[in-house]
Amino acid sequence: MKAFAALLDRLAYTPSRNDKLRLLADYFEVTPDPDRGFALAALTDGLFFRLPFRRILTDLLGPRVDPVLFDLSRDYVGDTAETIALLWPGGRAGAKPPRLSAIVEALQSAPPAEVPALLANWLDQLDATGRWALLKLMTGALRVGVSARLAKTALSEWSGVPLADIEEVWHGLRPPYGELFAWLSAKGPRPEVEGRATFRPLMLSHQIDDKELPSIEPKDFIAEWKWDGIRVQAVHQGGERRLFSRTGDDISGAFPDVVESLPEGVVLDGELLVMRDGEVAPFNALQQRLNRKTVSGALLKSHPAHIRLYDILLEGGEDLRALPLVARRARLEAWHKRNAPRRTDLSGLIDFTSVKELEILWADARETGIEGLMLKRRDSPYIAGRPKGHWYKWKRAPLVIDAVLMYAQRGSGKRSSYYSDYTFGAWRDGDAGEEELVPVGKSYFGFTDEELKELDRWVRNHTVDSFGPVRQVEPNLVFEVAFDSVHRSTRHKSGVAMRFPRINRIRWDKPAAEADRVETLAAMIVD
Amino acid sequence: MIPERFDTWLTVDRKGLFCRPGGFHIDPYGGAQRAVVTHGHSDHARPGHARVLATRETLAVMTARLGTPAEVSSQAAAYGERITIGEVAVTLIPAGHVLGSAQVLIEWKGARVVVSGDYKRSADPTCPGFELVPCHLFITEATFALPVFQHGDAGEETAKLLKSRMQFPDRAHVVGVYGLGKCQRLIVLLRDAGYDRPIYLHGALAACCALYESFGVRLGDLKPATGAKREELKGEIVLAPPSAIADRWSRRLPDPVTAFASGWMRVRARARQQGVELPLVISDHADWRELTETIAETGAEEVWVTHGREDALLHHIQMTGRKGRALALVGREDEDQ
Numbered sequence: 001m002k003a004f005a006a007l008l009d010r011l012a013y014t015p016s017r018n019d020k021l022r023l024l025a026d027y028f029e030v031t032p033d034p035d036r037g038f039a040l041a042a043l044t045d046g047l048f049f050r051l052p053f054r055r056i057l058t059d060l061l062g063p064r065v066d067p068v069l070f071d072l073s074r075d076y077v078g079d080t081a082e083t084i085a086l087l088w089p090g091g092r093a094g095a096k097p098p099r100l101s102a103i104v105e106a107l108q109s110a111p112p113a114e115v116p117a118l119l120a121n122w123l124d125q126l127d128a129t130g131r132w133a134l135l136k137l138m139t140g141a142l143r144v145g146v147s148a149r150l151a152k153t154a155l156s157e158w159s160g161v162p163l164a165d166i167e168e169v170w171h172g173l174r175p176p177y178g179e180l181f182a183w184l185s186a187k188g189p190r191p192e193v194e195g196r197a198t199f200r201p202l203m204l205s206h207q208i209d210d211k212e213l214p215s216i217e218p219k220d221f222i223a224e225w226k227w228d229g230i231r232v233q234a235v236h237q238g239g240e241r242r243l244f245s246r247t248g249d250d251i252s253g254a255f256p257d258v259v260e261s262l263p264e265g266v267v268l269d270g271e272l273l274v275m276r277d278g279e280v281a282p283f284n285a286l287q288q289r290l291n292r293k294t295v296s297g298a299l300l301k302s303h304p305a306h307i308r309l310y311d312i313l314l315e316g317g318e319d320l321r322a323l324p325l326v327a328r329r330a331r332l333e334a335w336h337k338r339n340a341p342r343r344t345d346l347s348g349l350i351d352f353t354s355v356k357e358l359e360i361l362w363a364d365a366r367e368t369g370i371e372g373l374m375l376k377r378r379d380s381p382y383i384a385g386r387p388k389g390h391w392y393k394w395k396r397a398p399l400v401i402d403a404v405l406m407y408a409q410r411g412s413g414k415r416s417s418y419y420s421d422y423t424f425g426a427w428r429d430g431d432a433g434e435e436e437l438v439p440v441g442k443s444y445f446g447f448t449d450e451e452l453k454e455l456d457r458w459v460r461n462h463t464v465d466s467f468g469p470v471r472q473v474e475p476n477l478v479f480e481v482a483f484d485s486v487h488r489s490t491r492h493k494s495g496v497a498m499r500f501p502r503i504n505r506i507r508w509d510k511p512a513a514e515a516d517r518v519e520t521l522a523a524m525i526v527d
Numbered sequence: 528m529i530p531e532r533f534d535t536w537l538t539v540d541r542k543g544l545f546c547r548p549g550g551f552h553i554d555p556y557g558g559a560q561r562a563v564v565t566h567g568h569s570d571h572a573r574p575g576h577a578r579v580l581a582t583r584e585t586l587a588v589m590t591a592r593l594g595t596p597a598e599v600s601s602q603a604a605a606y607g608e609r610i611t612i613g614e615v616a617v618t619l620i621p622a623g624h625v626l627g628s629a630q631v632l633i634e635w636k637g638a639r640v641v642v643s644g645d646y647k648r649s650a651d652p653t654c655p656g657f658e659l660v661p662c663h664l665f666i667t668e669a670t671f672a673l674p675v676f677q678h679g680d681a682g683e684e685t686a687k688l689l690k691s692r693m694q695f696p697d698r699a700h701v702v703g704v705y706g707l708g709k710c711q712r713l714i715v716l717l718r719d720a721g722y723d724r725p726i727y728l729h730g731a732l733a734a735c736c737a738l739y740e741s742f743g744v745r746l747g748d749l750k751p752a753t754g755a756k757r758e759e760l761k762g763e764i765v766l767a768p769p770s771a772i773a774d775r776w777s778r779r780l781p782d783p784v785t786a787f788a789s790g791w792m793r794v795r796a797r798a799r800q801q802g803v804e805l806p807l808v809i810s811d812h813a814d815w816r817e818l819t820e821t822i823a824e825t826g827a828e829e830v831w832v833t834h835g836r837e838d839a840l841l842h843h844i845q846m847t848g849r850k851g852r853a854l855a856l857v858g859r860e861d862e863d864q
Contacts, residue, residue: 006687069673072673
């Protein structure tokens with residue numbers, strides 16, 4: 001538990017992705033089984049303990065800690081679990097802290113009534129960092145800035161086994177992942193997951209550039225709309241139905257509606273959308289259903305999900321990935337006609353004779369939910385990763401506005417000495433009739449390192465006020481901000497929120513008074 | 528047995544805590560006629576006093592920082608030396624906080640009062656350890672007076688720094704340290720852990736290190752960080768004042784891991800707020816357990832609480848049947864010096 005606690009502690013403070021990978025790899029290298037397997041499960045959200053956690057803690061604290069001192073401490077620390085970890089009168093001298101595996105195994109098998117006593121005993125044996133990590137583990141949410149994907153990437157970097165190979169077996173395995181670690185440390189065979197509902201790493205596309213466009217000819221390429229949803233893989237194998245995100249996270253719990261009618265023996269690739277009366281709803285609607293472990297009946301009704309299918313990877317136990325795209329497409333169409341599962345349809349092909357024609361078609365397409373075009377080579381096999389020359393995306397040019405820098409905040413990690421996070425605003429009429437700026441978005445990328453230095457200097461020389469790590473600056477610098485779309489927002493004072501805003505250009509030359517107004521942004525709202 | 532209530536002869540005025548029968552202030556603010564100074568940190572050792580009594584080490588720190596410890600005269604007291612000032616006897620007792628730090632024992636008409644100054648009871652190889660003095664009134668510091676502050680073993684925190692250095696050999700490790708005390712303690716902790724590479728210093732730390740060495744504290748090979756080449760600092764440990772670790776100064780360092788050695792690092796929000804990547808809980812102040820145990824061990828029936836989180840400590844004092852009082856002293860806020 002000490003090593004696991006030290007790992008979580010360090011990860012929680014480490015902003016850089018590469019540094020996190022190093023810390024994880026070092027941990028996997030030196031930690032024995034089954035501890036490292038349970039740690040991996042915890043990091044990939046694979047451990048749940050159904051416990052009345054708050055009540056247990058309240059009961060335990062009662063006789064141990066003065067309530068006045070607890071409240072004063074809680075106010076200072078700002079987090080209940082951390083407060084308990086810090087002030088628990090523990091760290092018994094000479095106590096041997098429990099192993100992570102011993103804790104997990106005990107929690108999985110202990111009758112609920114015995115959990116409080118177990119927990120109290122562990123808290124007595126652990127130091128403050130250990131107690132903090134234990135409480136995090138029991139709540140089921142580590143929140144140390146490590147995604148399941150990053151943990152798997154660390155496994156790959158540590159072992160030298162390609163990430164795609166790990167992802168293919170991942171969902172067929174269970175904690176504490178003994179077989180997986182044996183395979184990754186070259187002490188065992190690749191785990192056998194044939195016939196199970198596992199994830200197949202996706203084939204991804206490249207942004208097309210202007211030089212490549214003329215090479216796109218209908219005899220070599222098919223064209224489809226690029227739908228504004230999220231990429232998913234739907235699987236029904238070995239009696240299990242699952243929906244995976246593009247990074248291989250299992251999101252079935254939040255989307256039971258789209259997988260329930262899939263017949264056995266199929267792996268499909270498509271776009272997850274919310275659809276109402278045959279119309280694709282804006283991305284915002286889909287967002288309501290993302291990042292949940294389960295979904296309510298009301299939400300299923302108000303935000304019905306749908307998969308628009310464009311590829312088939314496996315049918316009736318037969319792996320189709322080596323076939324050319326057009327052959328897979330034919331199999332997909334025949335399969336869909338035979339089975340017609342509810343809440344699915346096929347992504348249509350667009351007839352075209354030249355790129356010019358595609359451009360015109362696209363310019364006319366005003367349907368919501370279209371984000372751009374996909375161009376796919378007819379003879380491409382389904383290749384995991386982002387192979388060159390096979391699939392292209394051709395995205396709509398981004399929207400832009402000119403906004404005025406209002407606040408700058410220090411970044412983290414490498415950027416902690418720079419004011420690198422920028423909040424910018426647009427003009428509107430204030431209550432007293434004068435023009436005022438209201439924040440419309442925040443962004444910390446889109447500029448070069450050289451520009452960052454200049455911006456940092458500008459912020460320091462034009463500060464009018466500061467609040468902790470945030471500086472308010474003179475409203476004199478204009479940013480050209482690019483973004484994908486605008487939505488209504490009740491959380492922002494301006495009433496609008498941008499999707500994916502980035503600093504496109506710094507308009508050192510432009511007077512702030514000529515920047516855009518909130519109304520300009522509001523006119524771009526699509527929902 | 529005790530002639531008068533304490534607050535008739537120990538008062539608080541604009542300049543701070545005043546001992547009437549002795550005619551002196553303790554750690555006063557803004558130029559006092561006569562001052563007893565517990566240690567050299569800037570919130571205790573202030574300029575402009577006419578006469579100062581302190582340990583030889585504290586006077587040397589004041590000379591280095593202020594030019595002169597006193598306008599008229601300064602007097603050095605050895606630990607344990609009983610000195611008469613006016614009607615009272617004053618004795619300086621080791622406080623274990625930093626080099627030269629002292630508690631002040633005041634004796635008058637059979638009453639014994641101890642002003643703790645800043646203190647800690649955990650081991651520190653750079654200064655003599657805290658000595659407990661039984662007393663009737665104990666005036667205690669309260670910097671870390673919340674039960675969440677339980678400082679662990681400083682050696683383990685040092686090991687954390689050394690482990691990180693092995694894990695990230697291409698990066699510099701820049702550690703924020705207070706110039707007087709924490710800086711030299713961390714250096715000695717590193718030396719005791721077997722680290723014998725040069726340790727690089729921000730320019731602001733050099734004078735205090737030289738002063739420690741002149742008092743016989745060996746710090747090993749120290750080099751200025753300022754002139755060093757970027758390449759040379761890869762994998763090295765660099766010490767700097769807290770204000771410099773995440774500001775422009777640190778840009779000269781190769782991809783630094785930002786560490787900070789302070790008791791505040793025990794609380795995550797504090798570490799995160801300062802952009803710290805490697806918090807090291809190393810404190811020169813008493814933690815909650817030391818504060819409460821020391822109160823009990825002095826046998827004092829009355830306890831006054833100076834700067835810090837007095838609410839929690841006063842609550843504890845009252846719950847344990849003692850008389851408590853918060854002293855509102857000027858110019859002592861959230862500090863960790």
